[in-house]
Amino acid sequence: MGVTEQLHDELNAISGSQHTAVTINSTARAGNDFLVLPRRYTKDTAIAGFLIDREDLLRETLDVFDGQVDTIYVDIEQKKEISLFQTAKQMLQHSRLEALKPNDMAVEACDMLIRQQFGDDVENRRIVIIGTGNLASKITLRLSERQARVYMLGRSRTKEQNVIDGLNTFVPAYSAPVRSFSELPDDGQPAAAVIAFIIGQFQEEARLLPYIGPETFLVDGGINNFSGQLIQQLTARGLTVTRLDVRLGLPYQLMAADNYITEFFRDVFGKTEISGITLVAGGFIGEAGSVIVDSITRPGQIVGIADGKGGVKRHEHLTAADEEAIRTIRDAFSVSL
Structure with missing residues (x-):
């Protein structure tokens, strides 16, 4: 069976799943220009996999799957002269491109x-x-x-x-x-x-x-x-x-698209301002006086007041403005301290 037929067979095999994806790997070994890898399944995603070490075969694979699957994971580890990820960046127009770290x-x-x-x-x-x-x-x-x-x-x-x-x-x-x-x-x-x-x-x-x-x-x-x-x-x-x-x-590779990760960057991590008070969360280091909370969009806990150096002010070092900021945020969100 030729490469084209194998590509379409894999596309047909994973079609119909709620989510679909493709992984494209390379290898430091010699002798594997193209190889179909075992399919992978999670509870809602079907994934076809390929080992590719030739530019023309990579381009053909990307042509077949671009827009036909949700995500194409491409090996970022350059083990040979060919750069799979650079080619994918240039070619992909529809499917989401994610860097793959096989090691x-x-x-x-x-x-x-x-x-x-x-x-x-x-x-x-x-x-x-x-x-x-x-x-x-x-x-x-x-x-x-x-x-x-x-x-x-x-x-x-x-x-x-x-x-x-x-x-x-x-x-x-x-x-x-x-x-x-x-x-x-x-x-x-x-x-x-x-x-x-x-x-x-x-x-x-x-x-x-x-x-x-x-x-x-x-x-x-x-x-x-x-x-x-x-x-x-x-x-x-x-x-x-x-x-x-x-x-x-x-699961390690798919973690970037996991709901927990996407929700973390959407709802937890970051900096915002409410009633003139700066809030930071998720490890975001704020300037002195920022109120550190557990979630930037739905605060449920006040961690403390930023000291501007990456730490939290000790209670005895809080200013009147710091205390007022804490009260304002606590009252606005009914959060604990």
Whole structure:
């Protein structure tokens, strides 16, 4: 089936849903000019997905879906010479364009997968991360913040140590530091999880075997990071080996269009003036004397009076004008303090 037919098949498949969208990704890998990805569904949105690495195929895809779907999410991470997002900005006339961050989606998906697997509790669990790149580093930091004991295994010992040193400058003060796989204790205790985020197949699988026990959870985050032989061997032993499905991270990508987010910027965040009194909310830093409230359109609580430096005046520092401003807003909206 040709590209044109595949595009129209996907359009037909998602048509009829309350909301429709398309994701267009790129990849650093070679050999994938065009690939149809698994469809994704939320409670009211159907999403078709494509991996595209050629300008002509990108333009054809945008032509087919522009105006036929509500939103087109386009990869902002430029992994090759082609800039998907720049082309989409130039071409799209009808559908809403949103920047897509696949790496962040992958991290969110992996984090959610691990949380689900371990009942949202990885404290003191040993987790091996294979890789020292973007995704491996991000999930390492995330799991370390969740109090896991994380050990990184890279192809280059020098880069491995440099990444570990860098990550340990961010790790919370009372979390266990990130360590090298070579420091993993040889005490017979297996790793709780092994997560791979590399390009291509990991070539040192024999090093992993002593740390893989009956309950070890393996995640192939980079696609084909584990050999077929290892997967066959482990699944025969009853172990769970999972290829990361980034659809788990879809809510993160859709968050910008979520009602809570749109309502926050519409109703909560900002600055306004009522009866000559300046109101600020949602983190908006106001000048000294501004009344800080919980919502710019429907105040229900007065937080305090801005000191003009990003903080809130202490009660004993309030002026008569500050007290009057509080009374005026409290009476106008029947809000609490």
